[in-house]
Amino acid sequence: MPIVLEQLSHHYRSCPRVSVALEDISLTIHDGELLALIGHTGSGKSTLAQHLNGLLEPTSGRVLVDGEDINQKGARRRALRFRVGLVFQYPEHQLFEETVFKDIAFGPKNMGLTGQQVDQRVREAMARVGLDFEEMKDRSPFELSGGQMRRVALAGVLAMQPRVLVLDEPTAGLDPRARDFLLGDIKRLNQEGTTVVMISHAMDDVARLATRVAVLEKGRLVMQGSTLEVFSQQERLAAMGLDIPDGFKLARRLRQAGLNMADHVHPEEIADALAAAIRGGGGDAA
Amino acid sequence: MLRDITLGQYYPVDSPVHRLDPRTKVILTFLYIIAVFLVGNLWLYLPVAAYLAFATWMARLPAGMMLRSLRPMRVLLVITFVLNLFFFSGAQELVRIGSIVIWREGLLNALIFTFRLIFLVTGSSILTLTTAPVTLTDGLERLASPLRIIRFPAHEMAMMMTIALRFIPTLIEEADKIMKAQTARGADFETGNLMARARAMIPLLVPLFISAFRRAGDLAMAMEARCYRGGEGRTRLHQLKYSRRDALALLSMLALYLMILLPGWLA
Numbered sequence: 001m002p003i004v005l006e007q008l009s010h011h012y013r014s015c016p017r018v019s020v021a022l023e024d025i026s027l028t029i030h031d032g033e034l035l036a037l038i039g040h041t042g043s044g045k046s047t048l049a050q051h052l053n054g055l056l057e058p059t060s061g062r063v064l065v066d067g068e069d070i071n072q073k074g075a076r077r078r079a080l081r082f083r084v085g086l087v088f089q090y091p092e093h094q095l096f097e098e099t100v101f102k103d104i105a106f107g108p109k110n111m112g113l114t115g116q117q118v119d120q121r122v123r124e125a126m127a128r129v130g131l132d133f134e135e136m137k138d139r140s141p142f143e144l145s146g147g148q149m150r151r152v153a154l155a156g157v158l159a160m161q162p163r164v165l166v167l168d169e170p171t172a173g174l175d176p177r178a179r180d181f182l183l184g185d186i187k188r189l190n191q192e193g194t195t196v197v198m199i200s201h202a203m204d205d206v207a208r209l210a211t212r213v214a215v216l217e218k219g220r221l222v223m224q225g226s227t228l229e230v231f232s233q234q235e236r237l238a239a240m241g242l243d244i245p246d247g248f249k250l251a252r253r254l255r256q257a258g259l260n261m262a263d264h265v266h267p268e269e270i271a272d273a274l275a276a277a278i279r280g281g282g283g284d285a286a
Numbered sequence: 287m288l289r290d291i292t293l294g295q296y297y298p299v300d301s302p303v304h305r306l307d308p309r310t311k312v313i314l315t316f317l318y319i320i321a322v323f324l325v326g327n328l329w330l331y332l333p334v335a336a337y338l339a340f341a342t343w344m345a346r347l348p349a350g351m352m353l354r355s356l357r358p359m360r361v362l363l364v365i366t367f368v369l370n371l372f373f374f375s376g377a378q379e380l381v382r383i384g385s386i387v388i389w390r391e392g393l394l395n396a397l398i399f400t401f402r403l404i405f406l407v408t409g410s411s412i413l414t415l416t417t418a419p420v421t422l423t424d425g426l427e428r429l430a431s432p433l434r435i436i437r438f439p440a441h442e443m444a445m446m447m448t449i450a451l452r453f454i455p456t457l458i459e460e461a462d463k464i465m466k467a468q469t470a471r472g473a474d475f476e477t478g479n480l481m482a483r484a485r486a487m488i489p490l491l492v493p494l495f496i497s498a499f500r501r502a503g504d505l506a507m508a509m510e511a512r513c514y515r516g517g518e519g520r521t522r523l524h525q526l527k528y529s530r531r532d533a534l535a536l537l538s539m540l541a542l543y544l545m546i547l548l549p550g551w552l553a
Contacts, residue, residue, distance in 0.1 A: 055466050055470060081472055086467075088463065093463075093493055094489075096488065110472030156471060157471065
């Protein structure tokens, strides 16, 4: 179920000025990929995310999901939202039910599923985010830790079994352990076939998970490509005020020190390259 | 969706009226309201209308904006006019349609009451159009501070109003975000009967209240961290000062009173 953005623009009409949030964005989200959307605060990432399931309508341009324009008349946008799940920033702030079970069941119930199907969906969703069903189902979501609350909120979207999952800064404000858990969940979901679009400021998270990276600046799509391609252009990113992952920084520093070291995305590759460089590149390093 | 609501109606331009001390404007509005109630004769609305036009012109407010403040009142205006017209009996018959009689006194009364409402609403809207909400609460606090003698919590009231005003946009933004998040989970806020819609608000209201309480707690903590202990001994960044402008404004109000009251005294 690919999502295609065609020359998408979005202008916020706040009197008296019209502010441009997105300008002429063309981007394809392929099946099964994990696309990271990066950019400075206010670059339009969240606005873009809200176009993917029709929460916002473009001022001009089209959003095609499965080849269908989701903003044309008669488009079944509610049904679309069950296929393209959107997890907002700080999703734990939208929890409202008395029990974890009821909160996660909100989405599936809105889909009109039977009680048994809902139960099944909730069990699966909780298992996917590593929450024990029997232990957690009757607890109030408000007495959980921040990390657990976030996983409940994520399960609330996963229970709709969306084919595409859009995550707006999923790890913001989590402690390292909760973050690792959540990133693991996301990675597993993606490997099991869910297309993921992830907005993130944490470049190390992006390097760990993403298969492709798109960079937004001031509402325009300025770069897109594989994780390696994008992060290799450190000067361009720095000019936009964006950081690069630690691995890329390390490789860069080693190159400056005279070592023959290429850029790599994953820590294991970096370690291997480093070992090889030290062993074989001694001449350069001197 | 929710962000389109405009709150408060402050019209930000620079004018002599905008620069008046908020206390002066509150007092002027109060005096103006009394003046409008003193008018018992249609002719005497002429000086009131002139004063209103003068104030609008001085405040650089577009006339259309003044009239727009009447729009929410239109039903009340019509009811006021119609009720006074038909249910007031007098001596001089004007029109008779079947058993319904319209008396001259009824028509005059209907006009007086309707104009009274119109002048009250447009006149007092000048206060909110030319005074930023925070400045207004500042002025109210200072005006009410003599009441501290009878233990009226003037400072606390003003602080509460200021905080409430400050958080309205924040809460609207928050509500918008939660609404979108629940819509993304298939919530439906727009269709269904009254009961269904009321029930659909629960997923919005519960998180909104929780976040409001959380913000209130955070704010209280932040205020304490900066040693806020209420109004006692607190100095202010923006001192309110009366100037010559304020005296002139009060004089203009005196002129209005003279124009309204003199004809009665002379007769």
